[in-house]
Amino acid sequence: MKKIKRRTFLRGSAALGALAFGTTAPYYFQRNIAKAQESDTIKIGILHSLSGTIAIIETSLHNAELLAIEEINAKGGVLGKKLVPVVEDPQSLVQVFAEKSKKLLLEDKVAAVLGCYTSASRQSVLPVFEEYNGLLLYPTLYEAQECSKNCFYTGAVPNQQLDDFVPWIIKNLGRKKFYMLGSNYIYPKETNREVKALLEKHGGENVGEEYAPLGHTEFATIINNIAGSGAEIVFSDLVGDSIVAFYKQFKQFGLTPDDLPICTPITTEQETAAMGPENAAGHYTSFNYFQTVDTPENKSFVERYKAKYGANQVTNAVMEAAYFQTYLLAQAIEKVKSTDTDALIYEGLPGQEFKAPQGPVKIDEKNHHTWLWARIGKARDDGQFDIVWTSQDRIRPDPWVDYLYPNKDCDFTNSKVMDRLKSPWSSERNRSGTMDL
C-alpha cells in the first residue's frame, strides 16, 4: 500500500481549499449584493415580447403592467419599498421565453414574473419556473386544463366565457343551429369541445365545424360552406390576422348580423379597429372586460392608460388582466410581508381580492385561477362594444369543467386531487405546440 506523503497531502488540501473558496465566494458576494438591493426595492420581472410577430398584443400587456407598477410606487410602494420592473424582451420566440425566465429567476432574483401571452410560450417557461421554484402570473385567456404550483392564471378559462354565452345565444337570440369555425390549433378545438357539450345540454345543434390553418386569410369557401349549412349562428374561435380577413369577407358576401351573427370569445376592441368597425358592428363577443365597462375603476384605468400611452389607444380584456394581476401580486407581498415564493404561492395569492376595472376579482383559494365577471358585448359602429348582458356575480374558474371531465380537478389544498392530476397533463399538454394565444 502506498503511503501518503506529507507534502502531497498539504498540496492536496491547499488545492481543495482554493477550489472551495473559488466556487463559494462569488455566490457569497452575489448574495450579499442581492440582499443589499433587496432592502429598499422589490424586483418584478416583466416578460412580454416587444419585437416579433406577437409584439402587437404583448407590448400592450407590458404597458399595462408598467402602468400598474408606477401607480403602486406612487402610493408608497409595497412594504415601504419601491417595485422595480426588470424588463426582458423574448422576441416572440418560444425558446427565448425559457432562457429569459431563467435569467430573471437566477440572475435578477425577481420576486415574481408577470409574463407570456401565448400558450406555447407559457408551456415553454413553466418547466423553468417549476425547476427553480419561481412565480409566474399569466394574464391571457386560455384553453385551461392546466395546473402548476408555480403559476397563477388571471385570464379567463373557457367556462367563464362560454357557460353563460351559449345558453344566452339560444335563449335571447332564439338561434339554435351553430356553425363552429376556428384556427387550427389547441385553443379553438378545446373551446369548441366545450361549446358542443353546452349545445347538447341547452338544446342547440351543431351543423358544421371547420378549422382554418393559422394565418389563413382566404375565407370565401368557408363562407360558402357556412351559407349552405343552414347555420343560424357562426361561433368563431379564429385568431390573429384571420379574424380581420374573415369579418371583412363575411360582410362582402352580403351576410349581415341580422341574418347570421358571429359570436366569439376572442375578438376584442383591437381587432374591430383593425378590420374597420363597420365590418364588426352587430356581432357579439363574450369577455370579462370591455373598454366600455361602467365602473369608476375602469373609467380611471382607461383615462390613465390613454394619458400615459396616447389618446388613440384602446384597452382590452387581456391588458386589464395584466393590469390587475400586478396589483394582486403587490397585495400578496404586503400580506405575507415577504417575497418568499412559497409564502406567496400558499398564503399570499390564494383568496387575494382586488377591485379591478371589470369589477372585484378574486384568486381562487384552490386552483390558482381567477374569479372573473362574464359579459356579452355587441360591437358598435365606432369599434367599441355595447354591453348587453353582465353576470350577477363573479364566475368561478373551472379548469376542468364537470360536464366534460367529471373526475379531474385542480386543488392545491388537497394533495389527493393533485396526485390524480399529475401524470396525464404534464406530458400530454407539453406536446401540443401552439402558435397563437
Added chain:
Amino acid sequence: MSQALISQVLIGVSVAAILAIAAIGLAVIFGVAGVINMAHGQFIMVGAYTAAVVGQLGGNTFIAIPVAFIVVAAVGLVVERGVIQFLYERPLETLLATWGVGIILEVVMKAIFGPELYYVGAPRVLDGGIRIIGRLPYPYYRLFLIGCAIAMIAATFWLIYRTNFGLKVRAVRRNRAMSGCLGIDTARIDMLIFMYGSGLAGIAGAILAPIKSVSTTMGFTYAVGSYMVLVLGGVGNLLGVPTGAFLIGQGETLIAYKYNAVIGELLVFIAIVIAIRIFPRGIFGYYERR
C-alpha cells in the same frame, strides 16, 4: 352539378385571381430578369401600407393603385441599383441578398408604422354584390379582383410581346452578352423590368389590402403562394401565371369545400410536388435553345 358546387367554382376563380395578382410581379422579375426575388412578399406589404396611407388621407383603392405602383417601383429602383445590379447571373447571391432586403423592409415598416394591424377599406362603389347562383351574392370586389388579374396579365403580355421595349427585354433574357454587343443597354433594361415587376407587387398589395389584413408580417404568405404558382405554371411564358394560379386556386378551394382548408392546403402541396416530377420547369417552362 349542384348550384352550390357551381358557386364554389366561381369562388375558386376569384381565389385564382388573387394568387395571379400576387404572382405576376414575381413572374416578371423571375422569368424576365432572371432574379429570384425573396423580398417579393415584402414588396406586396409595402404596397398594402401605401394603400393604408392613401386611405387615411381620404383616397380609395382606385387612387391607391397608381400610387402603390409608383412607390413600390421606386423601392424596386433603389433595391436594383443598390444591390441586385451587382449580382446578375449569380442566383444564389441574389437569393440571399433579396432575403436580407425583405427583412430590412419589414423592420423599417415596423419602425415607421408600429406593430399593430392597419385598416384598409374597400371603395364604396364596390360594396355589395350581384346574385349569380347559389345562396350568396357574388361580391363586386371579387369581380373587381378578377378584372384586375386579367388587366395586369394583359398589360404585361402587351409590354413584353407587343412593344419595342419588350423585344429588347426578351433579347436580353435570351442572350445578355449578344444583346449588349448589338447596342442594347442591358443594365437599363434590367433596371426598368425590375421596377415594373416591383410596381406590380405594389398594385397587388393595394388591391388585396381591403379583403385581407395589413401587417408588417403579411408578406410571407403571399410570397409562398406566388412561388407555388410559378413553380407549377412555369415562367417561360406568361400563360404560366394564370394556369398555375387557376389550378392551385380551384384545387385548394374545391378540396376545402369538400373536406376542409387544412387538407386543401396539404393536398395542393403534394400535387405540386408530383407536378414538378412531371414538368420540372413548370407547365410553361422556359427551355434554353441549344
